[in-house]
Amino acid sequence: MTALRWTNFFRYAVLLALAVVFLSPVYVIIVTSLKPLEDVSLSTMWELPASIDFTSYSRAFMELAPNVMNSFYLVIPATLLSALFGAMNGYVLSKWKFKGSELLFTLMLFGMFIPYQSILIPLIQFLRTIDLYNTIWGLILTHVVYGLPITTLMFRNFYASIPDTMIEAAKIDGAGFLGIFRRIMIPLSITGFVVVAIWQFTNIWNEFLFAVTITNSDSQPVMVALQNLSGSQIVEWNVQMAGALLAAMPTLLVYILLGKYFVRGLLAGSVKG
């Protein structure tokens, strides 16, 4: 019994030590962001602020607010559209398989792993041609298209778990392709929609490469603005940390409130369901 207690003590000690390391960045972000600029120095970085000061938050908010709005204008339609397309594809690829559908699915999945650098030059040429370069709509189109593989994968795995007998029964009752989709698949996949939407929301919000190459100035999403803030000449660490926290807040909130679904998305996208 004592041996077990010692083992447990050891386990807690290791977990606790790791947890402290993992949380230390959070501590530094919060502490630094609450200090006025004159108190932010390299030597006192770990010390608590002498007094709480929200100036850095108002500064960061003023800098980032328009870009935060851009991110919302981007993320909401892109998430909804890619979830819808994913559900449609997943339905066909799980319940209406045809010769070659597995191959097509694999070819689609490849699109989720490619380095996006390898499509970036033609993509920008294309967006310029159709006049969507440097617009939020251009980014929405981009994220919907390159989100298709992962959303299709998630819905396909999700729908695979709905028994075929249910579909057969509906067919006997006279339901067709669309009827089954509307009355059986969609109502049964509300969780699927939540998982996919959370996953896409987080990924698109956090994405940087497309954002920095497709948009400039007015239409930039928040991550690009945050990077610009940290790349500027005067290094105001308190404003940077406040900015980092503001930019991360929406996805962090989603994680805190709906973390279970986020993890399900992570697993659905990586392991065969």
Add this chain to the structure above:
Amino acid sequence: MIMAGKTAHKKRITRDQWTAAAFLAPSLILIAVFVYGFISWTGYVSFSNWNTLTPDFSFAGLSNYLYLFRDFRFQADLRNTLFFTLFFIGMVIVLGMGIAILLDQKLKGESIFRNIFLFPMALSFVVTGVVWQWLLNPSTGFNQFLKVFGIQPRWYTDTNILAGFQWGAIEFGLPVAILAVVIAAVWQMTGFSLAMYLAGLRGIPDELREAARVDGASEGQVYRRVVIPMLMPITVSVVIIMAHISLKIFDLVYAMTGSGANFVTDVPGVYMFETTFRGNYYAQGAAIAIMMLVLVAVFIVPYLWYNRKGENG
């Protein structure tokens, strides 16, 4: 489709099949154009002379690629990517599996710990980069604690190449600076492997472990001989997913360190971005992009192929 119309039943199926095709077609066309079409176009550009602002599609042969292989920066990028990938994957697996096994002991507070290790997954690499740049700044951050032990690593500002020897244009060896980027990336991505290993551990029935214990295996042996081998498929997935993230990494490096002195923290993703969009060397950038794609494909294509086979069989 040719056999359509024989019976009413068949006819309905056919109409349904048409609707199914209509569901799938837009996505397939988009993927065909935006993935395969655009990759081909990038390949085409990489063989052209388009190295100024105005497009020039005259044939340049392999010159863009030949340039890369002689290029100090690209050689440094490949070296950095190799060591980044090895250390990053190694640490993500050891930490993810280790923490998962610890959390699987039905300890109190398991969910709090789990969330502490998982939450960085919800952050952007840009946020991680900005924060860790400050934490691993040589004159502040963790170095203030390490002062107690008398060590002051120079983190991402270190230009040393460990065990280096001249190879091609570069000094080949472990670039110390890249380890700072590895730490930040591990902090962010450990949650990914942790979540996967936790799901894997839950799938291993307790009876199996019990049986091993009854046979006289020690706790350590139960894990070494039974549990860890059973987690092998998960480890393969983690390696593949982390490898493709690491080979195409861009935002973390760009936000945290940039290329670094002597390109000690440069990676192909940053090189491609700067060459193409800052320098307007489009053909050169396209060649880097194609090299990145080839590196990723080496891991991904067999993985996808194997998974597809597994599904049919």
